Amino acid sequence: MSQHDPETIKQQALSDFKRYVNPQKARVLKNAGLDIIEGKREGAAVWDITGKKYIDCITSAGSFNVGRRNPEVVNALKTALDDYDIGGFLMCSRQKAELAKKLAEITPGDLQYVMYGCGGGEANDFAIKLARGFTMNSDIISTVKAYHGHTGFSLAAIGRDEYKKPFYPMVPGFAHVPFNDLDAAKAAVTDKTAAIMIEPVQGEGGIYPASDDYMKGLRDLCDENDILLIFDEIQTGFGRTGKMFCCEHSGVVPDIMTVAKSLSGALYPISATIYREELNDFVMTHAFTHLSTFGGSDLGCIVGLAVIDYLTKNKVPDHAAKMGERFQQGFDEFLKKYPELLLEVRRKGLMMGLQYTNDSIGPRMSFQLAERGVMAIYTGNEPSVMRLMPVLEIQPDQVDAVLSALDGSMAEIMNQGGIEAY
Amino acid sequence: MATSEEIMEAIDDFKEQCNGNKRLRRMQRDWTKIIHYKAIDTGDIFTSNVKEGEVLSNEAGAAGTPDVVIECDSETMCDMFWGDINPTQKYLRGEIKVKGSQEDVMRIDAITAIIWPDV
Amino acid sequence: MSIIDDILNETDVDKIRRETEENYRNHVHPFALRMLKNAGLDIIEGKRDGAFVYDISGEKYIDCVTGAGIFNAGRHNRDIADGLKKAMDVYDMGGWISIIRERALLAKKLAEITPGNLKYSLFCCGGGEAVEVAIKLARAHTDRTDIVCMENSYHGVTGFALPATGRDVYKTPFEPLTPGYRHVEFNNIGAVKDAVTEQTAAVLVEPVQGEGGIVPADDDFLAGLRAVCDEQGAVLIFDEIQTGLGRTGKMFCAEHSGVTPDIMVLAKSLSGGMYPLSCAVFTEDISDFLMAHPFTIINSFGGTSLACLAALATIEYIEKNNLPAKAEALGRHFMGGLAGLKQAYPELIRDVRGKGLMLGMEFFDESIGPRMAYQLKQNGVISIYTFNNPNIIRIMPTLVITKDEVDLVLNAFDLSLREIHAQEERMTHKNIQPDKD
Numbered sequence: 010m011s012q013h014d015p016e017t018i019k020q021q022a023l024s025d026f027k028r029y030v031n032p033q034k035a036r037v038l039k040n041a042g043l044d045i046i047e048g049k050r051e052g053a054a055v056w057d058i059t060g061k062k063y064i065d066c067i068t069s070a071g072s073f074n075v076g077r078r079n080p081e082v083v084n085a086l087k088t089a090l091d092d093y094d095i096g097g098f099l100m101c102s103r104q105k106a107e108l109a110k111k112l113a114e115i116t117p118g119d120l121q122y123v124m125y126g127c128g129g130g131e132a133n134d135f136a137i138k139l140a141r142g143f144t145m146n147s148d149i150i151s152t153v154k155a156y157h158g159h160t161g162f163s164l165a166a167i168g169r170d171e172y173k174k175p176f177y178p179m180v181p182g183f184a185h186v187p188f189n190d191l192d193a194a195k196a197a198v199t200d201k202t203a204a205i206m207i208e209p210v211q212g213e214g215g216i217y218p219a220s221d222d223y224m225k226g227l228r229d230l231c232d233e234n235d236i237l238l239i240f241d242e243i244q245t246g247f248g249r250t251g252k253m254f255c256c257e258h259s260g261v262v263p264d265i266m267t268v269a270k271s272l273s274g275a276l277y278p279i280s281a282t283i284y285r286e287e288l289n290d291f292v293m294t295h296a297f298t299h300l301s302t303f304g305g306s307d308l309g310c311i312v313g314l315a316v317i318d319y320l321t322k323n324k325v326p327d328h329a330a331k332m333g334e335r336f337q338q339g340f341d342e343f344l345k346k347y348p349e350l351l352l353e354v355r356r357k358g359l360m361m362g363l364q365y366t367n368d369s370i371g372p373r374m375s376f377q378l379a380e381r382g383v384m385a386i387y388t389g390n391e392p393s394v395m396r397l398m399p400v401l402e403i404q405p406d407q408v409d410a411v412l413s414a415l416d417g418s419m420a421e422i423m424n425q426g427g428i429e430a431y
Numbered sequence: 432m433a434t435s436e437e438i439m440e441a442i443d444d445f446k447e448q449c450n451g452n453k454r455l456r457r458m459q460r461d462w463t464k465i466i467h468y469k470a471i472d473t474g475d476i477f478t479s480n481v482k483e484g485e486v487l488s489n490e491a492g493a494a495g496t497p498d499v500v501i502e503c504d505s506e507t508m509c510d511m512f513w514g515d516i517n518p519t520q521k522y523l524r525g526e527i528k529v530k531g532s533q534e535d536v537m538r539i540d541a542i543t544a545i546i547w548p549d550v
Numbered sequence: 551m552s553i554i555d556d557i558l559n560e561t562d563v564d565k566i567r568r569e570t571e572e573n574y575r576n577h578v579h580p581f582a583l584r585m586l587k588n589a590g591l592d593i594i595e596g597k598r599d600g601a602f603v604y605d606i607s608g609e610k611y612i613d614c615v616t617g618a619g620i621f622n623a624g625r626h627n628r629d630i631a632d633g634l635k636k637a638m639d640v641y642d643m644g645g646w647i648s649i650i651r652e653r654a655l656l657a658k659k660l661a662e663i664t665p666g667n668l669k670y671s672l673f674c675c676g677g678g679e680a681v682e683v684a685i686k687l688a689r690a691h692t693d694r695t696d697i698v699c700m701e702n703s704y705h706g707v708t709g710f711a712l713p714a715t716g717r718d719v720y721k722t723p724f725e726p727l728t729p730g731y732r733h734v735e736f737n738n739i740g741a742v743k744d745a746v747t748e749q750t751a752a753v754l755v756e757p758v759q760g761e762g763g764i765v766p767a768d769d770d771f772l773a774g775l776r777a778v779c780d781e782q783g784a785v786l787i788f789d790e791i792q793t794g795l796g797r798t799g800k801m802f803c804a805e806h807s808g809v810t811p812d813i814m815v816l817a818k819s820l821s822g823g824m825y826p827l828s829c830a831v832f833t834e835d836i837s838d839f840l841m842a843h844p845f846t847i848i849n850s851f852g853g854t855s856l857a858c859l860a861a862l863a864t865i866e867y868i869e870k871n872n873l874p875a876k877a878e879a880l881g882r883h884f885m886g887g888l889a890g891l892k893q894a895y896p897e898l899i900r901d902v903r904g905k906g907l908m909l910g911m912e913f914f915d916e917s918i919g920p921r922m923a924y925q926l927k928q929n930g931v932i933s934i935y936t937f938n939n940p941n942i943i944r945i946m947p948t949l950v951i952t953k954d955e956v957d958l959v960l961n962a963f964d965l966s967l968r969e970i971h972a973q974e975e976r977m978t979h980k981n982i983q984p985d986k987d
Contacts, residue, residue: 022651029657029670033844035649046651047644047855055645069646069850078642085554087635092558094626094823097595097603098617099934101583103570107557109577123577127675127826128851134708142723145461159847160682161709161728172846175690175839180709181726270850275642278675278826278851290458291723293581294541297937298720299707302617302818303676303826305578307595311554318553386647389845461723471981504980519588522917523924525973529917533940534719536920537585544584 015059019046041372042379043386050077053403055384064411066385066397070212071244071360074271074329075319076400082274085315089308096307098300104310111317112283115253118262122289124282125305129243129269130158132280133206135299136265137162139284140204140237143291147181150197150205152188154214154390157206157241166206168214169390189219191226198230204237204265205230209255212244215391216355216362224261237264237288243280244360247271248320248401251330251358258357264288274316279309320401329359329401332408336361336397339412347419349428352393361397363415368392370428377418383411433505435475435491441512442468442477446486448546455545459484462538467497470505499531499539514547563606570594590924593932598625601951603932612959614926614933614947618760619792619908622819623867624950630822633863634856643854652858659865660831663801666810670837673829673853677791677817678706680828681754683847684813685710687832688752688785690839695729698745698784699754700736702938704761705789714754716762717938737767739774746778752785752813753778757803760792763939764903764910769807776809785836786811791828792908795819796868796949799878799906806905812836822864827857873949877906880956884909884945887960895967898974900941909945911963916941918970925966931959 013021023044027035038044048058055065055077065077075082096102109123124139126132137149151157155168164173165180173179182201186193188211198205205227211217231238240263245255247268252258254266265288269280292299303309320326333356340354340363353364365371371387374395378385388394399411422428449455459481466479478494480487501518503511503526510516511527519540521527529536543550560566571592574583586592596606603613603625613625623630644650657671672687674680685697699705703716712720713727721727730751734741736759746753753775759765779786788811793803795816800806802814813836817828840847868874881904888902888911901912913919919935922943926933936942947959 018651022654023649025651025654025658026649029661030654031670031672031840031844033841037844038647038649043648045645045648047648049640050642050644058651065645067645067647069643072643072646072850078638081552083638083642085552087638088554088558090631090635090824092597092626094598094631095617095620095826097593097613097615097932098620099582099586099615100591100593100595101570101574101578101586103557103566103594103606105578106570106573107553110573111553113577121577122579124579128679128849130849131676131679131708138707138724141725145723147726159849160679161712164709175843175846176686176710177689178695178729180728273643273851276638276856277643278854278857289580290454292579293544294458294462294538295723296537296541296579296581296585298723301676301707302620306826308824309826311557314557315552315554322552384645389848471977502977502981517588519585523589523921525921525970525977528977532719533916533920533935537581540585540588541581544581 019058022046042376043384045384052076053400053407063379063382063384064399064407066383066399066411068398068400069270071249071398072270072273073275074247074249074401075274075316076402077275079274079319081319082276082312082315086276086308086312089311093307093311095303098302098304102307104307105305108310108313111314112281115317116266116283117254117257119285120262120266120283121286122284124299126280126282126301127278127303129267129280130160130163131301131304132243132267132269132282133157133163133166133241134160135282136239136267137166138299139265139282139288139291140239142295143288144203144235144237146201146203148199148201148203149183150194150202151183151185152207153185154188154211155185155208156213156390188214188217189223191223194227195230198234198236202234202236204239206239206241208241208245210245210250210357210360213389215364215388215394216360216396218355218357221259224256224259228261239263239265241267243267243269247316248326248329249358249360251333252326253320255357272313272316274312277309277312278303279306279313325401332403333358333361335405335408336412343415343419347423350419350422359399359401362388363395363397365393365395366428370422371395373422374418377421378414381414381417383414432472433509438470438475438477438505438508439489439491441509442479442489445512446489449486449542452545455542456484464498464535465495466499466501467493468508469500469502470508471502472504475505499529499535502528514543514550517550518543566606567594589920590927600624601948601955611927611930611932612947612955614931614945614959616946616948617818619797619946620818621823622795622797622873622949623822623864624948625823627822627867629867630824630860630863634824634860637856637859641855641859643856646850650853650855650858652855653853656858656861659862660829663865664814664831665802665804667833668810668814668831669834671829671831672847673827674849675826675828675851677828678708678711679849680815680817680830681705681714681789682708682710683830684787684815685714685752685754686847687813687830687836687839688787691785691836692751692783694749694751696747696749697731697752697754698742698750699731699733700759701733702736702759702762703756704938705754736762736765737771739771742775743778746782746784748782750782750784752787754787754789756789756793758793758798758905758908761937763912763936763942764908764944766903766905772807772809785813787813787815789815791815791817796874796877797906797908799881800874803905820864821857821860822867825857825860826851827853827861829853877949880951880953881906881909883953884956891963891967895971898967898970907947907949910936910942911945912942919943921970922966925969926962929962929965931962
């Protein structure tokens with residue numbers, strides 16, 4: 010680490026980033042007041058290297074559920090680093106076996122087998138491949154404003170053109186129907202349909218929870234038509250919505266579930282596609298046709314086990330539910346106080362979205378919040394929605410600090426004006 | 432040494448096992464192959480015709496162009512069809528010769544794994 | 551006591567094996583376990599150090615698979631592991647959306663050490679993912695759709711990388727795939743010239759085909775690709791996921807031919823075998839797309855703080871210890887030994903070839919690859935065949951292997967070949983009508 014003072018380090022880092030990584034990204038972040046260079050990080054908070062503290066409500070869209078630098082998870086990885094490396098990806102390993110067993114235990118219903126990856130998109134790609142391979146059908150029904158990742162199959166499942174247009178053509182065979190609309194899903198089913206794929210709460214789509222009826226309806230639809238149901242729990246998983254997995258709220262169990270993000274414990278990339286035993290028949294007859302060099306690494310699996318251990322031991326999903334309700338009380342006040350700014354609030358546990366009256370308010374709010382020590386941004390597929398996804402163990406006083414910052418920011422924007430709805 | 436009749440009996444029994452296993456039939460529905468089995472000590476050849484996972488026929492003699500050719504001594508061949516040996520292990524130890532893709536080798540092992548899970 | 555403590559402190563080896571196999575069978579990949587057992591490769595990795603890996607029972611092996619090039623800096627490189635541990639006193643992955651200082655530092659370093667005018671880096675976590683980025687950048691940069699790639703190639707198994715992979719078995723069950731990919735014969739510049747049109751966004755090639763069977767591209771071929779791409783305005787992409795970071799005797803394989811691509815893809819050894827990281831390194835011209843679309847290609851795990859620190863430590867280790875030069879020198883010694891084996895077993899071995907410490911032994915008979923893997927393991931070496939081409943046994947040890955350890959491997963090959971030869975004799979002896987292959 011450099012001997013220079015923090016300001017110099019920061020300027021050098023910004024300069025290097027612009028020259029060698031992504032200059033426009035740096036510019037956009039600076040405009041939004043989010044040109045933070047992360048230094049110290051702990052629990053719910055992160056500090057810029059110049060010393061300014063922020064409560065992190067971005068958390069890489071739900072990757073830091075156990076908190077930033079959770080001491081137990083850090084310790085587990087450090088200890089593992091004394092002996093392990095990534096491991097032999099083709100080999101049977103103890104770490105893969107233990108984590109898979111654990112995932113089978115904590116996931117609902119009869120989800121039993123695990124295919125590992127390192128990225129979330131990769132996990133979704135395998136889910137789609139598995140559905141195609143097992144059913145020997147090709148078509149996937151996805152939803153408008155869905156977000157599933159950027160690797161080819163997942164990208165085709167994404168419900169927003171901006172991510173796809175520059176890279177046409179896409180993988181064929183994907184249809185997009187309105188979310189939470191069972192009739193639309195029914196109408197889209199053909200005899201070539203392999204699977205229906207949804208997020209139980211659309212994350213990048215603007216924090217839209219699927220209704221219980223919708224999920225139950227999809228389950229029935231899939232059962233009647235021999236179609237597989239895929240739940241992408243990459244953002245919603247590991248306690249985010251107040252239960253270990255979001256689908257537990259509705260009691261609906263998918264055939265395939267994907268997880269990533271928080272399984273990493275904010276430390277180490279790992280993802281997983283978890284599926285029913287019957288589907289393993291396809292994997293059996295097509296062994297080694299899907300590989301992941303970094304998936305299910307020794308170190309990654311140890312981190313995953315530490316994460317699950319921590320979440321279950323400390324009943325973290327329950328805490329998330331409680332803090333979500335505390336947030337809700339504050340939001341209910343804002344809806345009354347700032348009707349010209351705030352249209353609606355949608356929330357499940359600590360997966361929260363504030364829908365503003367137009368697209369421009371999001372970036373302005375980010376800027377104001379950053380001034381007040383809170384990091385937050387809009388959702389990728391719905392810019393009028395600001396996402397708030399703090400670490401799950403956020404404390405009541407920190408919740409209040411975020412609410413206070415929101416209050417101040419909204420008041421400031423009301424002052425500034427220029428908020429007429431489009 | 433096993434006679435041609437003994438091998439045909441074994442291979443027909445194997446056909447019944449394959450065709451009667453619903454799970455196997457479903458798993459194999461993307462597999463269509465002509466397989467030749469050669470007993471190298473007696474010179475006997477047998478042909479198995481598999482279509483979309485169903486063993487359509489077994490016959491003595493070489494028929495059609497094979498996708499897979501499996502060669503071993505006649506005793507080993509009998510043992511294989513009765514499920515008394517793990518053929519992939521034998522293959523990797525050089526006691527059974529297979530001409531065909533590694534995917535077919537693995538697929539054949541998958542078949543035996545379903546029918547005789549403990550071998 | 552947490553579950554981690556239980557796992558890390560368990561010493562009953564039989565218990566570990568029993569439980570591991572049962573859990574793997576019930577929850578991971580029962581058929582893979584069966585195949586590994588069939589092949590005698592059901593090693594459960596315990597200790598790992600330098601060129602070696604140990605089964606939990608204590609049996610020691612020289613790792614010549616190394617995940618097809620993940621462990622150039624050695625198994626469990628302590629420098630990198632300790633560096634990561636220290637880093638964890640301050641860092642975690644970092645918020646992806648933030649400007650991550652370590653990412654910028656790594657990108658700067660990559661700009662320095664990669665050839666020519668490769669300057670910008672976009673980071674992912676998996677190798678296939680980075681190949682996808684390269685393909686996407688090429689399509690976006692050129693406003694074209696077609697990708698010309700090689701038969702027998704391997705680029706990954708996710709949606710944009712999979713159709714580039716040159717072997718049907720990986721693709722057929724998952725069709726239809728992304729359209730626009732054309733495969734041509736490797737090392738055949740005429741075929742490439744015929745395939746490249748004004749619709750071609752990119753030509754994608756591995757400078758040494760890894761899974762294809764350790765087949766180096768001819769320098770002329772690579773130079774020809776550069777010329778065709780320049781003429782037609784297509785992007786030249788080198789997939790250096792297996793060949794990068796010293797493997798072939800230079801830091802990057804492209805350096806041998808002097809041909810610089812427009813995009814170079816790296817992964818595997820980039821982070822020292824410790825942490826998932828991959829990247830696409832590209833020219834300023836191509837980076838213009840990111841200017842106009844800064845948040846169109848994103849991922850949560852790409853280029854985390856810890857990944858970038860691990861990579862910086864890895865590059866430092868590779869440079870300080872002259873690993874590329876070592877790979878070159880030892881590679882020559884190795885090839886000498888392999889050539890000797892070819893002379894000793896001419897009826898079994900068709901060819902030996904490679905670049906640096908990326909080596910392969912090609913057999914006449916496809917079944918010998920898997921059978922050799924079994925024998926080599928009995929003789930203390932872990933090696934497997936190349937996925938697209940089972941005729942070839944790949945030899946890719948860590949770059950920290952010593953000359954004595956190379957000799958051990960050569961000896962293991964000798965013993966294994968002797969056994970295979972004996973097996974062939976036994977089969978021929980039984981055969982009343984020996985095949986004239």
